[in-house]
Amino acid sequence: MNALVVAPVVVPLLTLLIGIVLRPRHGYVKVVSVIGAGLLVLTGGILVVLAGDDVPLAAQLGGWQAPYGISVVIDRLSAAMVAITGVIGLATVVYGLVREGNPDVLRNFHLFVHGLLAGVCGAFITADVFNLYVWFEVLLIGSFALIALGGGRRRLAGTMTYLVLNLLATLVFLLSAGLIYSATGTLNMGELGLIFRSGEAPPAATLAVAMMLLSFAIKAALFPVFGWLPASYHVAWTPVSALFAGLLTKVGVYALIRLVTLMWPEYGAVHEILLWVACATMLVGVLGAAAQNEVRRILSFHIVSQVGYMILGLALASPLAIAGAVFYLIHHIIVKANLFFVGGLAARLTGSERLAAMGGLYARTPWLAILFAVPALSLAGIPPLSGFWAKLVLVKASLAGGFWWAAGVALLTGIFTLLSMSKIWNETFLKAHPGGEAAIRPLLGVRCAWGTIGVLALMTVVIGLGAGPVMEYAIAAAGQLADPQLHFRAITHPEGT
Amino acid sequence: MEFLAALTAGGLAGIGMWLLLDRNLIRVVLGVAIMGNAINLGVLTAGRFAGEVAAFVTPAAVPPDAANPLPQALVLTAIVIGFGLFTFALAVLQSVRESHGITTTDRVTEVTEEPAPDVEEVGLQVHQDDADLHHDAGAPR
Numbered sequence: 001m002n003a004l005v006v007a008p009v010v011v012p013l014l015t016l017l018i019g020i021v022l023r024p025r026h027g028y029v030k031v032v033s034v035i036g037a038g039l040l041v042l043t044g045g046i047l048v049v050l051a052g053d054d055v056p057l058a059a060q061l062g063g064w065q066a067p068y069g070i071s072v073v074i075d076r077l078s079a080a081m082v083a084i085t086g087v088i089g090l091a092t093v094v095y096g097l098v099r100e101g102n103p104d105v106l107r108n109f110h111l112f113v114h115g116l117l118a119g120v121c122g123a124f125i126t127a128d129v130f131n132l133y134v135w136f137e138v139l140l141i142g143s144f145a146l147i148a149l150g151g152g153r154r155r156l157a158g159t160m161t162y163l164v165l166n167l168l169a170t171l172v173f174l175l176s177a178g179l180i181y182s183a184t185g186t187l188n189m190g191e192l193g194l195i196f197r198s199g200e201a202p203p204a205a206t207l208a209v210a211m212m213l214l215s216f217a218i219k220a221a222l223f224p225v226f227g228w229l230p231a232s233y234h235v236a237w238t239p240v241s242a243l244f245a246g247l248l249t250k251v252g253v254y255a256l257i258r259l260v261t262l263m264w265p266e267y268g269a270v271h272e273i274l275l276w277v278a279c280a281t282m283l284v285g286v287l288g289a290a291a292q293n294e295v296r297r298i299l300s301f302h303i304v305s306q307v308g309y310m311i312l313g314l315a316l317a318s319p320l321a322i323a324g325a326v327f328y329l330i331h332h333i334i335v336k337a338n339l340f341f342v343g344g345l346a347a348r349l350t351g352s353e354r355l356a357a358m359g360g361l362y363a364r365t366p367w368l369a370i371l372f373a374v375p376a377l378s379l380a381g382i383p384p385l386s387g388f389w390a391k392l393v394l395v396k397a398s399l400a401g402g403f404w405w406a407a408g409v410a411l412l413t414g415i416f417t418l419l420s421m422s423k424i425w426n427e428t429f430l431k432a433h434p435g436g437e438a439a440i441r442p443l444l445g446v447r448c449a450w451g452t453i454g455v456l457a458l459m460t461v462v463i464g465l466g467a468g469p470v471m472e473y474a475i476a477a478a479g480q481l482a483d484p485q486l487h488f489r490a491i492t493h494p495e496g497t
Numbered sequence: 498m499e500f501l502a503a504l505t506a507g508g509l510a511g512i513g514m515w516l517l518l519d520r521n522l523i524r525v526v527l528g529v530a531i532m533g534n535a536i537n538l539g540v541l542t543a544g545r546f547a548g549e550v551a552a553f554v555t556p557a558a559v560p561p562d563a564a565n566p567l568p569q570a571l572v573l574t575a576i577v578i579g580f581g582l583f584t585f586a587l588a589v590l591q592s593v594r595e596s597h598g599i600t601t602t603d604r605v606t607e608v609t610e611e612p613a614p615d616v617e618e619v620g621l622q623v624h625q626d627d628a629d630l631h632h633d634a635g636a637p638r
Contacts, residue, residue: 130571137578144585153597157608159589160522160599167529167582168517171536174575178540181568231609294613353613 004050005059005072007043008082008121011036012089016114026107030097033110037090040117044083051079052473058127058486071127071188073486076477077326081124081254084333087459088246089117095239095341095452099445105150112149113243116142123251127487129187129212130177132255133170136219140166143248146240147232158235165228169218172211179208190487193262209263213270216259219252222311223280226304230288233303234296238344241296245303246337250329253310257325260314261481267317267401274315279409282308286416295343295353295428298420299336302379305413306332312410313394316401322478324393327471331378331386331463338375338456342368345449346428349441355424360433364440369429374457376425378464380418386463389471502542509535520601526583526590533579537572544568 003010015036022028050057057074064070074082096109119139126132143166148159181187183205184195195201196209214225221229229249233241256274264270285305292298310332313325345368346361347353362369378385381392391414398407433439463470480486513535516528548564593599599608 130574134574134578137582141578141581141585144582144589148589151592153599154608154611154614156589156593156597157599157605160593160605161609163586163589164517164525164529167586168532171529171532175536175539178536178543178568178571181540181571182543182545231606234613235609296613347613352615357615 002059004043004046005057005074005125006061008040008047008074008085008125009118011040011043012114012118012121015039016111016118019111019114023107023111026103029107029110030093033093033114034090034097036114037086037093037117040121041083041086041090044079044086047074047079048076048083048473051076052476056486056489058489070131071190071487072125073127073190074125075480075484075486076473077254077257077481078124080326080330080473080477081250082121084330085117085120085124085247087456088243088333088337089113091337091341091452091456092239092243094448095242095344097448101150101237109146109149109237109239112142112145116146116243116247118142120247120251124254127189129180129189129192131187133173133177136170136173136251139248139251140170143244146243147236149240150237155235158232161228162232165218169215172218173215176208176212176215180205180212183208189258189262190484190489192259193484193487196263197265209259213256213259216252216255217277219249220256220307220311221249221252221281221304222277222307223284223304226281226285229304230292230297230300233300234294238340238347241300242337242340242344245299245340246333249303249307250310250333253307253314253329256311257314257322257329257481261322262484262487265317265482271315271317274311275403275406278308278311278315279406280308281305281311282409282413286413286420289420290416293355295347295355295358295424296340298424299339299343302339302417302420303336305417306336306379308413309391309394309410312406313397316394316397316403316406318397318401319475319478319482320393320400321397322481323471323475324390324397326474326477326481327393327467328390330470330474331390331460334456334459334463335375335378335387338453338460339372339379341449341453341456342372342375343424345446345453346372348446349443350428350433351435351439351441355427357434358428359431360437360440362429363432364437365443368453369425371453371457372425372429374460376421377418378460380421381414382418384464386460386467389464389467393471498546499542502538502546506535506539506542509538520603522590522594522600522602522605525602526586529586530579530583533575533583537575537579540575541568541572544571 015032018032019029022032051074059072060069061072062069093110093113116139119135119142122135123132126135144163147162148156183202186192218225233244260270282305285301285308289298289301292301310325310328313321313328350358352358378387381387395407395410509531513528513532516524516531519525544565548562550560550562552563552566599605
């Protein structure tokens with residue numbers, strides 16, 4: 001059981017190591033990379049099944065019992081996040097097989113992706129605050145290497161912004177971890193949860209946790225600390241920005257969900273603040289997108305606005321709302337990564353990602369238009385796609401909690417999102433290409449990119465049509481978040497784990 | 498002792514923040530490094546300085562006046578990670594300054610806000626063998 005619990009970290013790390021050993025053989029590295037990502041999907045799938053059957057998945061690493069040892073706890077939310085990380089990782093490395101660029105750079109891309117995946121999965125399974133910091137750093141170092149991949153003036157300038165602001169956020173996290181230890185004497189999430197739930201947390205601990213939530217808010221790109229995201233995501237190589245768009249902010253969202261549900265199960269002051277932040281994030285993100293004229297810059301602002309929905313679910317604190325946030329998380333990661341992939345392919349075909357210089361793709365490749373329409377409409381929340389159910393649950397939960405204005409903001413943001421998506425649709429697909437039909441490039445060397453986009457779009461449709469089982473899983477996950485026995489067990493029964 | 502260390506950490510954090518707010522990129526990166534050290538010292542201080550003896554705990558005995566090893570372990574981890582990240586930041590700083598002549602934060606913003614170059618994807622440097630796949634000899638390399 002222990003081997004399976006740490007598999008989400010071990011699989012990408014082993015893939016990375018084998019890839020480094022095989023470095024001179026580019027072909028082998030790619031094969032290993034795809035197999036490794038596939039194994040991560042498999043691991044995630046097994047964990048989802050086991051977590052769904054209520055098999056307790058927890059371990060104490062290094063032979064030390066909690067609260068001294070580092071605990072690893074995989075509940076339903078963690079298992080789902082690992083599975084979805086595997087899916088996006090696989091999609092990214094398969095897209096990364098496209099024929100272009102310097103082969104050495106392409107090879108390094110595969111290595112860095114697995115380094116990043118190890119960090120992301122580690123963050124999802126750990127139950128120790130300082131260990132969470134370490135995994136944040138691991139994923140951060142992978143993301144630095146990835147965002148700078150290929151070099152170039154604009155990209156390195158974007159890397160600089162990304163680097164400095166993310167380092168600062170991580171430093172805030174480190175300081176808050178130290179202060180939490182100083183105030184409570186523990187870094188174990190379960191024990192922290194028990195301390196806060198008992199209502200006897202010292203004021204210094206509350207302050208330190210508030211500081212930690214701030215650093216997660218920067219990572220999740222919440223209002224008003226989202227500025228780094230739209231300033232940097234558009235400079236990276238397409239599969240890199242798709243991977244970032246899908247996973248990175250969501251690690252911050254996950255950490256917020258994890259800590260807030262552990263410490264404050266009932267609606268309170270923290271939720272009140274989060275509610276306002278969520279509404280501001282939704283609106284500011286979507287309005288920022290309206291001012292942009294490049295595919296990925298529009299989509300980057302939409303990441304910000306969509307994160308607002310998940311935080312809305314967290315802030316409402318009712319079981320239905322938390323389930324909605326979990327469902328939204330799963331749906332959004334697939335949809336958002338896919339939109340970046342489609343945008344990248346469209347840019348490759350039309351020769352630009354400036355909307356003014358794009359066009360004519362509907363006439364040329366109607367399939368790409370359809371594959372754009374699926375995630376785009378899902379993002380805006382059009383039935384029967386996955387985004388509709390996610391938004392429906394959140395709006396319903398807002399109304400049930402008496403927050404009609406939050407529901408209003410969520411609906412308004414949906415309308416603006418639709419407007420924004422139709423802008424991309426009109427400019428990229430419907431309008432004729434400004435350079436004439438001949439300016440659209442032939443579809444060469446991108447078969448793997450088609451596969452990636454097709455499968456992700458299919459997943460969006462499947463989650464939309466088969467929303468029932470996914471929602472049941474999300475509700476069960478929310479139940480576990482409200483009553484995190486897996487996290488408490490190691491603390492309350494140290495000998496029985 | 499805690500008081501002195503806390504004061505030092507606060508002073509370092511102040512210097513770090515002052516450097517971070519500068520327009521010059523070198524100062525910004527140095528600011529991150531100083532801020533990192535300030536926070537490392539802060540974490541160490543937060544763990545208190547009780548105990549004088551290194552905590553070599555054996556199953557048989559715990560030294561009576563042992564220092565708390567946990568904050569030390571935390572800071573050691575953070576120092577190693579911080580060192581790696583700082584090195585990477587310096588490397589990026591060097592290529593941003595020397596290859597691309599960007600020396601201020603204002604310029605960084607200007608450059609990232611530039612409209613996307615044509616076929617952004619080719620930004621991954623077209624290899625000679627693959628150049629025939631792209632019909633854009635003029636794209637920025």
